[in-house]
Each structure stands twice: as C-alpha cells, then as structure tokens.
Amino acid sequence: xxxxxxxxxxxxxxxxxxxxxxxxxxxxxxxxxxxxxxxxxxxxxxxxxxxxxxxxxxxxxxxxxxxxxxxxxxxxxxxxxxxxxxxxxxxxxxxxxxxxxxxxxxxxxxxxxxxxxxxxxxxxxxxxxxxxxxxxxxxxxxxxxxxxxxxxxxxxxxxxxxxxxxxxxxxxxxxxxxxxxxxxxxxxxxxxxxxxxxxxxxxxxxxxxxxxxxxxxxxxxxxxxxxxxxxxxxxxxxxxxxxxxxxxxxxxxxxxxxx
Amino acid sequence: xxxxxxxxxxxxxxxxxxxxxxxxxxxxxxxxxxxxxxxxxxxxxxxxxxxxxxxxxxxxxxxxxxxxxxxxxxxxxxxxxxxxxxxxxxxxxxxxxxxxxxxxxxxxxxxxxxxxxxxxxxxxxxxxxxxxxxxxxxxxxxxxxxxxxxxxxxxxxxxxxxxxxxxxxxxxxxxxxxxxxxxxxxxxxxxxxxxxxxxxxxxxxxxxxxxxxxxxxxxxxxxxxxxxxxxxxxxxxxxxxxxxxxxxxxxxxxxxxxxxxxxxxxxxxxxxxxxxxxxxxxxxxxxxxxxxxxxxxxxxxxxx
Numbered sequence: 001x002x003x004x005x006x007x008x009x010x011x012x013x014x015x016x017x018x019x020x021x022x023x024x025x026x027x028x029x030x031x032x033x034x035x036x037x038x039x040x041x042x043x044x045x046x047x048x049x050x051x052x053x054x055x056x057x058x059x060x061x062x063x064x065x066x067x068x069x070x071x072x073x074x075x076x077x078x079x080x081x082x083x084x085x086x087x088x089x090x091x092x093x094x095x096x097x098x099x100x101x102x103x104x105x106x107x108x109x110x111x112x113x114x115x116x117x118x119x120x121x122x123x124x125x126x127x128x129x130x131x132x133x134x135x136x137x138x139x140x141x142x143x144x145x146x147x148x149x150x151x152x153x154x155x156x157x158x159x160x161x162x163x164x165x166x167x168x169x170x171x172x173x174x175x176x177x178x179x180x181x182x183x184x185x186x187x188x189x190x191x192x193x194x195x196x197x198x199x200x201x202x203x204x205x206x207x208x209x210x211x212x213x214x215x216x217x218x219x220x221x222x223x224x225x226x227x228x229x230x231x232x233x234x235x236x237x238x239x240x241x242x243x244x245x246x247x248x249x250x251x252x253x254x255x256x257x258x259x
Numbered sequence: 260x261x262x263x264x265x266x267x268x269x270x271x272x273x274x275x276x277x278x279x280x281x282x283x284x285x286x287x288x289x290x291x292x293x294x295x296x297x298x299x300x301x302x303x304x305x306x307x308x309x310x311x312x313x314x315x316x317x318x319x320x321x322x323x324x325x326x327x328x329x330x331x332x333x334x335x336x337x338x339x340x341x342x343x344x345x346x347x348x349x350x351x352x353x354x355x356x357x358x359x360x361x362x363x364x365x366x367x368x369x370x371x372x373x374x375x376x377x378x379x380x381x382x383x384x385x386x387x388x389x390x391x392x393x394x395x396x397x398x399x400x401x402x403x404x405x406x407x408x409x410x411x412x413x414x415x416x417x418x419x420x421x422x423x424x425x426x427x428x429x430x431x432x433x434x435x436x437x438x439x440x441x442x443x444x445x446x447x448x449x450x451x452x453x454x455x456x457x458x459x460x461x462x463x464x465x466x467x468x469x470x471x472x473x474x475x476x477x478x479x480x481x482x483x484x485x486x487x488x489x490x491x492x493x494x495x496x497x498x499x500x501x502x503x504x505x506x507x508x509x510x511x512x513x514x515x516x517x518x519x520x521x522x523x524x525x526x527x528x529x530x531x532x533x534x535x536x537x538x539x540x541x542x543x544x545x546x547x548x549x550x551x552x553x554x555x556x557x558x559x560x561x562x563x
Contacts, residue, residue, distance in 0.1 A: 052378070055434060057430060057433070057434065076433070077430075077433040077434055078432075078433045078434075078435075078436050078437055078438045078439065079438075081433070081434055081435055081436035082377060082436045086434055087434050088435070089430070089431075089434075093428050093430060093431050095423070095424050095427040095428060095431055096427050096428075097423070097427060097551065098424060098427065099553060099554070099555075099556070100553060101556045102420060102494065102556060105417075105420065105423050105556055106420050106432065106435065106437075107435040107436075109419040109436060112417075113416045113418060114416075114417045114418045114421055114437075114442075115418070116413070116417075116418060116445050116449070118418075119412060119413050119416035119417070119419070120409060120412050120413070120416075122412070122416070126416070127416070129417075130417060131559050134556045134557070134558055134559070135558050135559065137556070138558040151553070151555055153553070158448040168437075169435065173435055173436055175436075197429030217296060
C-alpha cells in the first residue's frame with residue numbers, strides 16, 4: 001500500500017434495516033491509517049451490522065463506504081478484501097475440517113494454484129507460491145502461539161485459540177485494514193492478555209490499521225487510540241477512551257447499564 | 260460369466276465417474292446436486308444426437324456432450340449458486356426432471372420413450388462380441404482414470420483448499436478475498452461436464468437410450484456411493500460406488516440360493532440392503548469407509 005493522505009476507511013451515512021427494525025441508522029465514522037479504533041455500545045446498537053456493511057458481507061440500504069479513498073459501496077466482500085479490508089466474525093468462524101495451518105494458507109493472497117488449469121497442470125509457480133505461503137503461515141502460527149496446533153483440525157481449538165487463528169488468518173491476507181468483531185468474547189481470562197498483547201504487537205510490527213468491537217473495557221482501554229460509541233444504530237460519541245467514558249450520554253446509554 | 264463380469268465392471272465405471280463428479284460438487288465444495296442424472300442424460304442425448312442425427316463420429320459426440328454439460332452446469336449453478344443448500348438441491352432436482360421430460364416428449368429429437376438407437380461406436384468395427392466388451396471396459400476405465408486424476412489434483416491443489424473452505428463456511432473465504440461465486444461455478448460446471456462425458460460413453464455402450472435410464476433413483480445410488488465410501492475422499496468414492504454396484508447386481512444371484520425369493524421380492528430386497536448399508540455406515544462410521552484424508556502442510560526445510 002502506498003501511503004496516501006486520508007483515512008483508511010470512511011463510512012458516510014450508512015443505513016440498514018431488516019423488516020421494520022432499523023439496525024444501522026445513518027452511521028458516519030472514519031478510521032485513520034495506523035490507528036486502532038474501538039467500537040463499543042450496548043447489544044443491538046448495530047455494531048456488528050455496521051461491520052457487515054463496511055466489509056461488504058451485507059449491502060447497505062443507503063450511504064457510502066470509502067476504502068483508502070475509493071468508493072467500494074457497490075463491491076462484494078471478496079473485492080473489498082482484495083482492496084485491503086478483511087475481518088473476523090462475532091462468533092469465531094474457523095473452517096472446522098481444515099487444519100489450523102490450512103486455515104492460514106487458504107488466506108494467502110494470489111495463490112496461482114487456485115486457478116483450475118494451474119491446479120491440473122501444476123506449473124512450478126504453484127509449488128513455489130505454496131511453499132512460500134506455508135512458510136509464512138508457519139511464522140504467523142508462532143506469532144499467535146498456535147504452532148503446536150498446526151495439524152489439528154480447527155474445530156479442536158478452544159474459543160480463544162479460534163480468535164487467535166482468525167487474527168492470524170487476517171494477517172496472512174496482507175490486508176492493511178482488519179476489523180475484529182468481539183475479539184475477546186468467549187476467551188479465557190488467561191488467554192485474553194496474550195490476545196491483547198498480540199493485537200498490540202501486530203499493529204506495531206505489521207503496520208496494520210484495526211477496528212475492534214469489544215465489550216471488555218479493559219481490553220479497549222489498553223488497546224485503542226480512539227473509541228466510537230454506538231447506540232440505536234449510530235455513533236453517539238467519539239474520542240479517546242477516558243473522554244468517552246466520562247461522556248454523560250455514554251454513561252446513560254451503555255456504561256450505566258453495565259454498572 | 261466373464262462376459263457378465265465385464266459388463267458389471269463397465270457399469271461400475273460409469274457409476275464411479277458420476278460419483279467422482281458428485282464428490283467434486285458436494286464432497287469438496289458442499290454444493291447439493293440432486294440432479295446428477297440430468298447432466299448424465301444431457302451428455303448421453305447430446306452425444307447421440309450429434310452422431311446419429313448429425314452423422315458425426317463418436318469423438319465429436321463425446322466433445323459435444325462435454326460442451327453441453329459444461330454449459331448446462333454453468334447455467335444451473337449461475338442461476339442458483341447464490342442459493343443456499345436446500346434451494347440448490349431443489350433447483351438441480353428440477354433441472355433433472357426438465358431434462359427427463361424433454362427427452363420423453365421431444366420425439367423428433369430424442370425418439371421419446373421408445374428409445375434412441377445408437378449405431379455409432381467408439382471402437383473399431385468387426386471386433387468379436389467379447390473383444391468389443393473388453394474394449395468398452397477399457398474406454399470406461401480410461402474415463403475413470405482421467406476423472407480421478409482431475410478431481411484428485413483439484414482436491415490437493417490450492418483450488419481444492421478454497422473449495423473445502425466454501426464447503427465449511429463460504430462467508431470466510433469471501434472475507435479473505437476469494438471470489439466464492441466463481442469457484443462454485445467452476446466446481447459445479449466441471450462436475451457437470453464429467454457426468455455428461457460419462458453419459459456420452461454410456462449411450463454408445465448401451466446403444467439404446469431412453470429417459471428411464473436417467474431417473475433420480477440412479478442419482479440416489481450415486482449419493483449412496485459417496486455416503487458409504489467417504490464423502491470428500493476420491494478413493495473412498497471408488498470403493499463406495501463399487502460396493503453399491505456389487506450389492507445392486509450381486510443380489511441377483513440370491514434367487515435360487517435363497518428359497519422363496521422371486522424377482523420381484525429381490526428388487527425390493529436389493530433396495531433394502533442398500534438402506535441397511537447406509538444406516539450401518541451413518542451409525543458406526545459417519546465419515547464413510549474411507550474418511551476425508553487430512554492434508555499435512557509442512558514448512559519446507561531452509562534452503563530446500
């Protein structure tokens with residue numbers, strides 16, 4: 001990615017309704033390059049739906065999504081991923097019957113062996129790219145601490161390990177922008193610190209921009225440069241963690257409920 | 260007896276090719292296809308029409324079957340691949356019925372229910388009855404080998420990994436930048452082409468085809484082969500197809516051995532045996548006789 005001015009990701013007036021329910025109601029926000037943005041809010045605030053609209057998993061009814069300055073509103077998920085946005089899911093979506101390392105190698109971009117004729121003919125380039133992807137995946141397994149699970153089927157992992165696997169899978173795509181949906185949900189406390197450290201290290205060492213949905217305020221406080229609070233389908237507050245926590249609207253709509 | 264065995268093996272061969280095609284679509288990619296018999300029939304009729312009405316040689320008919328099968332596969336998948344599981348199943352079932360009814364009613368093209376006699380043969384003229392039976396078996400074996408190599412190479416290639424990822428949860432490969440729709444189109448169309456190729460060879464082997472050769476019951480037999488043999492495992496599919504065929508055909512010899520068993524009872528018993536086989540498999544070995552092989556991706560040694 002050539003560094004260019006402007007935000008990594010921008011939402012302009014995004015809206016989505018399901019039948020009579022307005023899930024996202026004119027949401028606008030932007031994520032700066034290299035930033036870790038936290039997205040918090042009560043259940044049903046529309047956070048995950050917003051992620052779906054940003055990543056192209058669902059089409060927005062209205063509004064625009066700009067990815068590195070390009071309007072990607074009409075593009076499906078895989079095309080947005082190719083342009084540098086990938087994501088994890090609220091409930092970990094590991095590929096059950098693929099091994100842990102296969103889950104990663106799958107995500108390596110531009111594998112020549114994915115084309116039908118190359119899969120059949122197997123020119124040398126296929127094996128070369130496959131070797132490189134496997135080596136890279138092996139390194140990433142070390143990074144997230146799953147190296148000893150390499151050949152396990154992914155369904156055998158614990159909840160936290162699945163989250164780590166998803167994180168590593170996003171990294172190998174090379175996408176500069178990663179959306180993490182409830183990255184700490186269902187993760188054992190002992191693993192949570194490891195997960196938080198890993199995310200912080202990824203930003204430092206791999207130069208990624210991250211947007212994180214999370215209910216664990218400790219994780220958000222430690223990790224995020226900036227926090228956006230959603231309620232009723234749109235952002236109601238935006239600022240650094242301490243300022244947002246002190247905002248009376250936030251206390252009333254979200255934090256107050258948790259207390 | 261040898262002649263009978265050669266004939267059985269030949270029909271096992273057609274079954275195996277169909278089962279490999281289904282393994283590509285369902286076993287690897289997770290696309291339900293209940294209309295396999297439709298693509299098989301399409302290949303048979305496309306080939307027969309090309310050679311008998313068009314006066315072309317067998318190879319032209321065979322090529323035509325593959326082209327028509329691919330196009331039909333692209334059309335069915337293109338129109339319905341965005342549909343999930345059950346809806347694709349219904350769409351494909353509908354397709355097979357449409358093909359069958361066309362074959363039944365468009366007499367001018369297909370000769371309808373009376374059957375379509377096929378004179379063109381893929382083997383040299385003047386062979387003895389026995390030699391030509393062996394020659395047909397050789398051709399079917401060749402088709403089996405080609406189909407096996409194709410599906411097995413796809414399975415072990417990065418493409419196969421994407422297909423298996425789509426089978427597990429298609430949202431994930433999409434979020435990772437894979438064009439899921441295109442992969443599904445390719446897998447489905449290639450499976451359809453293999454089924455049509457098998458149909459072509461079948462037509463020129465039996466030398467008289469009619470719509471009741473291509474019923475949903477046939478497709479169910481192929482599905483059974485997958486379930487019993489091992490969905491996702493090409494060797495398992497080979498074993499499964501052979502086993503199902505042996506039961507279907509071998510039970511013939513039970514008349515005369517088992518007292519009180521007439522032909523009518525036997526055909527019912529045959530289906531019951533298959534049913535028992537399925538229940539036993541699903542109960543005691545749900546992945547089938549040969550489960551999907553696990554692929555071990557090892558990091559190559561430095562400097563290798």
